[in-house]
Amino acid sequence: MHANPLIHLRYHLSSGVDHSSDIYCPRKVRGDCRVEEIIAALRISTPFLLAALGELIIERSGVLNLGIEGVMTLGAFSAFITAYFTGNPLLGFLVSCAIGAAIGLLTHILLVDLGTNQHVTGLGITLLLTSLSYFLYRTIFSAPTAQPMVRGGNPATITALAFFLYAIAYLVQRTKIGLILKACGDNAKALDRMGHDPFLVRKVALVLGNLLIGLGGSFLSIAQYNSFLFNIVGGRGWISLALVSMGGWNPLRTLVFGLTFGFLEMLQIRAQIWFNQLLFLYPLFLMIPYVATILLLCLTHRSSRSPRELLRPYKRE
Secondary structure, X not given: OOOOHHHHHHHHHHXXXXXXXXXXXXXXXXXXXXXXXXXXHHHHHHHHHHHHHHHHHHHHOOOOOOXXXXXXXXXXXXXXXXXXXXXXXHHHHHHHHHHHHHHHHHHHHHHHHOOOOHHHHHHXXXXXXXXXXXXXXXXXXXXXOOOOOOOOOOHHHHHHHHHHHHHHHHHHOOOHHHHHHHHHHXXXXXXXXXXXXXXXXXXXXXXXXXHHHHHHHHHHHHHHOOOOOOOOOOOHHHHHHHHHHHOXXXXXXXXXXXXXXHHHHHHHHHHHHHOOOOHHHHHHHHHHHHHHHHHHHHHHOOOOOOOOOOOOOOOOO
């Protein structure tokens, strides 16, 4: 156990791995603990924010990307392997971005060029990439004596980058580029008649969106856990899908809901500390963020309007 309670609390809140009952916050450092909780909430929110922004860009173009969970998993794996063998976390982040972009190109070929079913194809991509990541990990580390670890990257930098990207997305949505992206998801035929290629718009959206999703996955393995774990993504991709819907395909609202989910995730970890003697409540604490997500979806679905041509492959006449 860490001797310094603040360091111990930081590890507990940011990684979500250590759930021992002796984590505490003395009165003399309680103010500092509040700061630690805010930092932890921001850190927990970061992979959600990156993945949700990537998915928002893709869905704005009229494509539903259900491969998000698989892309995050492969992004986490590729970043970890790169950082492990090179000792360079930054290179790991870059490789995960490149992998995500490549998957975006593959997804474009399947969903846009070939017009395959977006639900089935997306789920297939998730199953393929997730299984591939675990298979490669087991192949490389067949019988490790200890959990392979890497030197972690700077989470604050990636978190700041996420906020910066949301600021750009908010500003760009009313520019010509943002309006073209919105038109592609609402009326691709009209956009085509105006001289803009919907196929190209969706290709760029899929590449850029999956790049951000891959980066979100790499944050987990390099900046949060410093390792690659089985089920490391743990449904974060599906939650990011829900965040886009709750946010009404709006960057600012999606950011707010992403931060809210990060706070709830931090809160359930803190609840385990506050009520550490009541072990039977542990599963209930784990449910807090997900139950809240379902409730928020129910409350916001009427005010959210999805892109009109979402799930509709575009075909030139």
